[in-house]
Amino acid sequence: MSAAASTTTTNGARAGAAGVAQQQYRRIRWQNGGLFSHASLWLADDHVLQVTSTGVQERYQRFYLRDIRALMTCDAHTSSVGGLICGFVAFFSGLILMLSAATGNGNTGLFIFFAIMLLLTVFFLWRGRTVKMYAVTELQTVLWRSVARKWQADKLLAQLTPLINAAQSDLSPAPPLPQSPPLPQSPTQPQSPPPPQQSAATSTDAAPSATAAPSADAAPSANAAPLAQQP
Amino acid sequence: MRNPSPTLDGPCCGGPYLLTPGHARCEMCGKDYRFTEFPAFRAQRVVTKPRELADTGDATCFFHAQNQAETVCTGCGRFLCTVCAVDFGGRILCPSCIATGKTSPARADREKWMPEGIALLLATLPLLLWPFTLLTAPVALALVIWNWNKPAGLVRRFRWQRWVAAVFSLAQLAGWTWLFVAMFSR
Structure with a gap:
């Protein structure tokens, strides 16, 4: 999905200042990335710019504040898996190191390996939980690669939420669909028994919950619930 | 709707x-x-719904002959209906002008080649096959000098690649110069 997401949304093209030769960008997220490319996030007056750089080429993706419909964050298990693997390796190499030291055969190479693994474990734990953050617009859902940790996502949400809400302050929510009249029952159709009271109460309780497709009754905007509250 | x-x-x-x-x-x-x-x-x-032609004398949209023209593209001057008129940063542009980049280039850039990155590659990668540096070092240095004052990208940041590329290519050129001088002075 993100591979085809190199363009900005069409609605976003409407916003912005005319004839601005060089936008003034402020960095909101530092570079983060893999072996061959890295990404960073920059904030302009009316949009967020994701810059993905391979060293010889930069790709730009613009997300106009007015177009961002939602930000989605989910857990990525990179840090826990990495920390677990490094922790196991550090534990066993430390065990072997202790055994070899007890027998009087000290091994400098193994000690260095153990130290590196221990440092990597501490690094994975210290950097915090890893997450993936996606920007949802009308046309696409794009991963913001430079946001990799939960604290980074929290910080970015706190920074962007008021800006996006301000940019979309003139948007009015759609009115709910009118209730369709009940179908007339044919005289030959057997009368169905009334639903039990229990199920009616259950359906009332379930009102805040709504599937995305038929979500006319879904709860209104609720911003920035902490990730720890996820079930 | x-x-x-x-x-x-x-x-x-x-x-x-x-x-x-x-x-x-x-x-x-x-x-x-x-x-x-x-x-x-x-x-x-x-x-946005376009207005259909009420009179045959009305101007029509360049892209939709059945629609009445309601505005003019500031990029190319074509008549446009409300469907085709895109408010692009305060200017009314047609889709083709947007596609051909008649907007502000900074707002339309999707990707950009980084000359200093290419220069860095040219200055370092051929070290694995060092005779090639006779060709690549001058090219890398020329790229660095040619693009020294040009904006490196949409966002401003320190471009360390140009410095490294310049130092490496200068060192390689100095090495080649020393080699040639040593060869011809014998």
Whole structure:
């Protein structure tokens, strides 16, 4: 999905200042990335710019504040898996190191390996939980690669939420669909028994919950619930 | 036109999402998301409808002959209907002008080659096959000098690559010069 997401949304093209030769960008997220490319996030007056750089080429993706419909964050298990693997390796190499030291055969190479693994474990734990953050617009859902940790996502949400809400302050929510009249029952159709009271109460309780497709009754905007509250 | 049932094009498997305040769950794979929605998620969608020709003498849209022209493209001067007129940063442009980049280039750039990155590659990679540096070092140095004052990208940041490329290519050129001088002085 993100591979085809190199363009900005069409609605976003409407916003912005005319004839601005060089936008003034402020960095909101530092570079983060893999072996061959890295990404960073920059904030302009009316949009967020994701810059993905391979060293010889930069790709730009613009997300106009007015177009961002939602930000989605989910857990990525990179840090826990990495920390677990490094922790196991550090534990066993430390065990072997202790055994070899007890027998009087000290091994400098193994000690260095153990130290590196221990440092990597501490690094994975210290950097915090890893997450993936996606920007949802009308046309696409794009991963913001430079946001990799939960604290980074929290910080970015706190920074962007008021800006996006301000940019979309003139948007009015759609009115709910009118209730369709009940179908007339044919005289030959057997009368169905009334639903039990229990199920009616259950359906009332379930009102805040709504599937995305038929979500006319879904709860209104609720911003920035902490990730720890996820079930 | 209303948008009463917002659909969510989610990142995982594309299934329907169960939305609760601040939370979304993919109903197909069960993945949980922290969901921060904004007014645009449930906003009314504005649909612009063009006016059809009332009189045969009316000007027509360049792209839609059946629609009445209502404005003029500031980029190329074509008559446009309301469908084709895009308000691009305060200017009314037609789709073809946007596609051909008659907007402000900084706002339309999708990608950009980084000359200093290419220079760095030219200055370092051929060291593995060092005779090639006779050719690549001058090219790398020329790239660095040629693009020294040009903006390196849309965003401003320190471009260390140009410095490293310049130092490496200068060192290689000095090495070649020393080699040639040593050869011809014998």
